Amino acid sequence: MTAWVVERLPSLRGGSRLLGGQTVALLAAVILGAMALAAIFAPLFAPYDPNQGNLIEALAGPSGSHLLGTDGSGRDILSRLIYGARPSLGGPAVVVVISTLVGGSLGLLGGFLGGFLDGALGRLWDLMLAFPSLLLAIVIVATFGRGLVPAVLAISVTYIPLMARVVRGLVVSERHKQYIAACRLQGFGTFRLVFLHLLPNISGPLIAQLTLNFGYALLDLVALSFIGLGVRPPTADWGSMLADGKSTILTTANPVIWPSIAIILAVICVNLVGQALSDRIQRSL
Amino acid sequence: MLELTIKRVLLMPLLLLAASFVIFSMVYLAPGSPEATLLGGRHVSAEAYEQVREKYHLNDPFFEQYANWLGRFASGDFGDSITKKDTVANVVGPLIVPTLELTLLASLLIVVGGVALGMVSALRAGGPLDLGISLTVLVAAAVSPAIMGLVLISVFAIELGWLPALGLGEGGFDRFEHLILPAVALAASAVALVGRTTRTSMIRALNQEFVETARSRGLSSRSVLFKHAFRHALIPVVTISGLVAGYLLSGAVIVEYAFGLNGLGSLLVESVQSKDFAVVQAIALFLVFAFLVINLVVDLLYALIDPRVRLQARRAR
Numbered sequence: 001m002t003a004w005v006v007e008r009l010p011s012l013r014g015g016s017r018l019l020g021g022q023t024v025a026l027l028a029a030v031i032l033g034a035m036a037l038a039a040i041f042a043p044l045f046a047p048y049d050p051n052q053g054n055l056i057e058a059l060a061g062p063s064g065s066h067l068l069g070t071d072g073s074g075r076d077i078l079s080r081l082i083y084g085a086r087p088s089l090g091g092p093a094v095v096v097v098i099s100t101l102v103g104g105s106l107g108l109l110g111g112f113l114g115g116f117l118d119g120a121l122g123r124l125w126d127l128m129l130a131f132p133s134l135l136l137a138i139v140i141v142a143t144f145g146r147g148l149v150p151a152v153l154a155i156s157v158t159y160i161p162l163m164a165r166v167v168r169g170l171v172v173s174e175r176h177k178q179y180i181a182a183c184r185l186q187g188f189g190t191f192r193l194v195f196l197h198l199l200p201n202i203s204g205p206l207i208a209q210l211t212l213n214f215g216y217a218l219l220d221l222v223a224l225s226f227i228g229l230g231v232r233p234p235t236a237d238w239g240s241m242l243a244d245g246k247s248t249i250l251t252t253a254n255p256v257i258w259p260s261i262a263i264i265l266a267v268i269c270v271n272l273v274g275q276a277l278s279d280r281i282q283r284s285l
Numbered sequence: 286m287l288e289l290t291i292k293r294v295l296l297m298p299l300l301l302l303a304a305s306f307v308i309f310s311m312v313y314l315a316p317g318s319p320e321a322t323l324l325g326g327r328h329v330s331a332e333a334y335e336q337v338r339e340k341y342h343l344n345d346p347f348f349e350q351y352a353n354w355l356g357r358f359a360s361g362d363f364g365d366s367i368t369k370k371d372t373v374a375n376v377v378g379p380l381i382v383p384t385l386e387l388t389l390l391a392s393l394l395i396v397v398g399g400v401a402l403g404m405v406s407a408l409r410a411g412g413p414l415d416l417g418i419s420l421t422v423l424v425a426a427a428v429s430p431a432i433m434g435l436v437l438i439s440v441f442a443i444e445l446g447w448l449p450a451l452g453l454g455e456g457g458f459d460r461f462e463h464l465i466l467p468a469v470a471l472a473a474s475a476v477a478l479v480g481r482t483t484r485t486s487m488i489r490a491l492n493q494e495f496v497e498t499a500r501s502r503g504l505s506s507r508s509v510l511f512k513h514a515f516r517h518a519l520i521p522v523v524t525i526s527g528l529v530a531g532y533l534l535s536g537a538v539i540v541e542y543a544f545g546l547n548g549l550g551s552l553l554v555e556s557v558q559s560k561d562f563a564v565v566q567a568i569a570l571f572l573v574f575a576f577l578v579i580n581l582v583v584d585l586l587y588a589l590i591d592p593r594v595r596l597q598a599r600r601a602r
Contacts, residue, residue, distance in 0.1 A: 144316065
């Protein structure tokens with residue numbers, strides 16, 4: 001089943017080598033870092049209030065006063081992009097944390113203990129994976145209401161079986177290795193064995209997987225916000241900016257272009273960093 | 286092989302049953318009472334209120350409600366849509382066709398486009414064409430169907446005016462024309478995934494000994510390429526097709542919404558927004574069913590292409 005998960009990830013190896021490997025990954029990491037800083041210190045960078053529009057200036061193209069132009073409500077697109085980075089990057093980060101903590105520990109438990117628990121968890125993941133991932137998120141949002149928090153929680157749920165399977169696969173492949181037996185012989189407790197010896201040994205592939213999940217979660221959140229089930233207006237978010245831009249696309253594509261670039265750039269950078277990490281780990285193994 | 290098939294086929298109704306339970310309990314757990322939605326915010330007497338609860342069996346215990354719901358579902362009664370004032374079957378049924386057409390057209394693009402791109406890329410590995418394709422693939426993989434849809438609308442429908450942007454058209458060729466852009470938007474990032482997978486596995490296949498053997502036996506390069514290497518390279522592609530199917534079903538929701546296509550996806554979004562739970566349940570269960578069937582077919586296809594799977598199954602018996 002690990003094979004399935006690994007296949008799920010885009011292998012960008014060809015791409016990253018062709019772009020010069022590590023240098024590009026470093027550049028990608030710098031871009032991501034800049035985006036994160038802009039999100040954290042949004043009030044410092046944003047030239048305007050992201051939610052304050054001037055209808056007279058609506059749908060203006062890029063100019064000196066509005067570097068990226070304005071949207072259909074006359075709001076400054078650059079400011080909305082910067083503030084929008086908060087839910088658009090923060091949301092997927094929360095998804096990664098929740099799905100790793102919950103899915104990871106359940107996968108660890110199942111993989112390490114085996115037996116009935118492992119089987120039961122396996123069937124649970126089968127069931128959850130019987131839903132196309134976004135559909136499960138949509139059904140959850142349908143149940144618990146729209147908004148950033150339900151959307152992030154819903155997407156987290158869809159990543160739990162994935163993380164559980166990955167961690168379980170890694171744990172099962174490690175369980176019978178000699179160092180584990182050596183630890184046991186020395187009389188180490190299970191806690192010490194798992195947290196000081198087992199986890200560090202599987203952390204490499206795990207981190208690569210987390211990075212890639214971040215990109216997928218970002219796209220999922222964009223999708224939910226785009227169909228109006230994620231971040232609620234007027235809060236700026238890259239997905240809801242797309243949705244706003246859609247309503248004025250007959251007049252100008254400008255409000256759609258900028259959030260699109262931000263999303264694509266962020267996902268490409270995340271994928272490049274993730275790929276570089278997993279390449280590096282593979283080499284060090 | 287037969288045993289494997291039977292096992293998979295038997296497992297399907299179980300998974301479907303479990304999925305139906307999940308879908309039903311979610312709606313049961315939903316905050317806000319269903320009768321409030323049914324009454325649409327109108328104030329009614331306690332008596333009428335009780336009547337509504339009685340009529341929709343809302344006073345029954347949870348499992349009885351679930352069993353009743355399931356029984357009705359199994360006999361083809363999917364309940365009534367609150368917002369459309371019609372049976373769910375009448376509301377959902379006709380919309381299956383456009384969604385099916387959209388996903389089929391997109392699958393065709395994915396299979397043909399992805400495999401072709403991957404093959405070309407693999408055969409010209411390292412060349413400028415390979416570089417171009419690899420870069421395109423890198424970007425396409427990061428593009429969500431929402432973005433792709435909007436880009437296609439603004440370029441091909443608005444700027445160039447080549448193709449219609451919204452709606453489903455009149456049927457026949459007009460319908461096909463209306464489906465081209467949505468299908469491309471839906472297919473794009475999956476084409477990238479399939480292309481990349483084909484490229485990697487084809488390069489690997491071309492370096493295998495059996496390809497060299499085939500060449501040294503004097504087989505024509507076309508025969509070596511398509512009969513030997515290609516079949517070997519196809520296995521990882523089939524492996525990811527289950528994943529692609531899940532992506533297609535999820536992506537169709539987004540694409541239908543972006544292009545204003547009247548299909549299952551846009552109805553699902555609309556019903557979620559208006560809390561029309563009967564419709565949400567029916568569509569969700571239908572999509573899960575479709576997904577399970579596709580995965581089953583993929584598994585069987587897998588055995589068909591990869592002789593090792595068949596051998597393993599035979600040995601296991």
